[in-house]
Structures are given as structure tokens and as C-alpha cells.
Amino acid sequence: MKTPYQYRAQAREVLQDIWDDAISVYFAIFVIASIISVPSVIGDLLSLGKYLSFGLAGGTTLLSLLIIPLQPAYYIALLQKARNSEETLLRSTVQQFTQNYSRLLLSGILISIIVSVLSIFTLLIGGIIFSYAYRMVPYLISDYPDLSATEAMKISREMMRGYKWKLFLLDFSFIGWWILTFITLGLGVFLLVPYTQTATAVFYEDLKAKTIVEEEETV
Numbered sequence: 001m002k003t004p005y006q007y008r009a010q011a012r013e014v015l016q017d018i019w020d021d022a023i024s025v026y027f028a029i030f031v032i033a034s035i036i037s038v039p040s041v042i043g044d045l046l047s048l049g050k051y052l053s054f055g056l057a058g059g060t061t062l063l064s065l066l067i068i069p070l071q072p073a074y075y076i077a078l079l080q081k082a083r084n085s086e087e088t089l090l091r092s093t094v095q096q097f098t099q100n101y102s103r104l105l106l107s108g109i110l111i112s113i114i115v116s117v118l119s120i121f122t123l124l125i126g127g128i129i130f131s132y133a134y135r136m137v138p139y140l141i142s143d144y145p146d147l148s149a150t151e152a153m154k155i156s157r158e159m160m161r162g163y164k165w166k167l168f169l170l171d172f173s174f175i176g177w178w179i180l181t182f183i184t185l186g187l188g189v190f191l192l193v194p195y196t197q198t199a200t201a202v203f204y205e206d207l208k209a210k211t212i213v214e215e216e217e218t219v
Contacts, residue, residue, distance in 0.1 A: 069104030
């Protein structure tokens with residue numbers, strides 16, 4: 001496995017010709033998520049009554065569930081770009097969203113529940129550990145169409161055994177960028193997310209080659 005610096009350098013190389021697309025597609029995802037949150041915000045601000053407010057919040061919750069696969073689909077599209085895909089990032093994101101919708105949705109819900117429950121009972125520690133254990137799930141779902149959501153989660157846990165700390169160090173290497181994002185009142189996130197997620201994608205490529213090939217050789 002490479003160093004965080006090397007993965008970041010690879011990510012910049014992947015993004016050097018597609019920064020505009022990477023930022024604009026992520027911005028579009030952010031806008032969609034923001035629009036979906038508007039009804040519940042309006043209900044809270046206007047105090048429209050508990051039944052109407054509940055209806056607005058409930059509708060927002062349902063829509064939020066429906067778009068859970070959108071962000072992981074974007075992460076997969078970045079992986080495809082790291083593999084020199086000629087598809088535009090937007091088209092690739094839409095394809096991954098539609099082709100893998102049900103498995104991305106189910107895995108996203110299950111991971112959210114597991115991480116939330118463990119965070120409550122272990123003072124965040126267990127939730128953080130398991131969030132790293134499941135980071136490879138979207139990529140596995142894309143690479144292996146026959147895998148169910150739960151099978152992808154299981155394989156991700158196995159792949160990440162002994163490598164969670166390395167991925168944590170990669171994430172931590174972006175701390176300066178996160179500080180800059182905070183200083184810019186969050187605007188930097190549109191640059192940072194494509195950068196971090198592309199670095200994670202190339203990390204996955206190395207991890208997959210190392211762990212899955214080694215497992216096949218031992219069979």
C-alpha cells in the first residue's frame with residue numbers, strides 16, 4: 001500500500017482534467033439534497049401545526065431515503081475516472097445510480113443503522129471503526145453485479161481488516177483542507193469531496209488487488 005501523499009498525488013492526476021466536472025456534479029448533488037430538505041425546514045419555521053409539519057418532515061425523510069444512492073454513485077463514477085473511463089462524470093454517476101440503485105440504497109440504510117447504534121453504545125468509537133469497515137461497499141457493488149448488499153458489506157469488512165488505520169491516515173492527511181473549508185464557511189467542500197473521494201477510490205484499487213488476489217491465490 002502507498003503512503004497518503006502518494007494516494008493524494010494519484011487523485012490529483014486523475015482530477016487534473018476534470019476538476020470542473022467533479023465540482024459541478026458534486027454541487028448538483030448538494031443542491032438536490034438541499035432542495036429535499038426545504039419542506040421540513042419550512043414546516044419548522046412556520047410552525048404549521050403538528051400534522052402538517054409531520055407530513056412535510058415525513059415526505060422529506062422518504063425523499064432522502066430515495067436519494068441515498070446518489071452520493072455513493074458519484075464516488076463510483078470517480079473510481080471509473082481513475083480507471084480512465086471515457087464517460088463524462090455526470091453520465092457515469094447517473095448510470096451507477098440507476099444500475100445499482102437497490103443495492104446502494106439497502107447497504108446505505110443498513111450501514112447508517114449499524115454505525116448509528118454502535119456510536120450510541122460505544123461513545124462514537126465503534127461507529128467510527130465500522131464506518132471504515134464499510135467504506136469499500138459502493139465500489140464492490142459496482143465491480144461485482146452479482147453481490148447482494150449484505151455480501152458486499154461482509155467482503156468490505158474482510159478487505160478492511162488491518163487496513164482501517166491506513167485509510168484513517170489518508171483521511172487525516174486532508175486535515176489542512178478541512179480547516180480551509182471551515183474558514184471558507186463550507187465552500188471548500190465542493191473541491192475537497194472530489195479530492196478525498198478520488199484518493200479513496202485509488203486506495204480501493206490497491207486494496208482490492210492486494211486482498212482479493214491474495215485470497216484467490218490461497219484457495
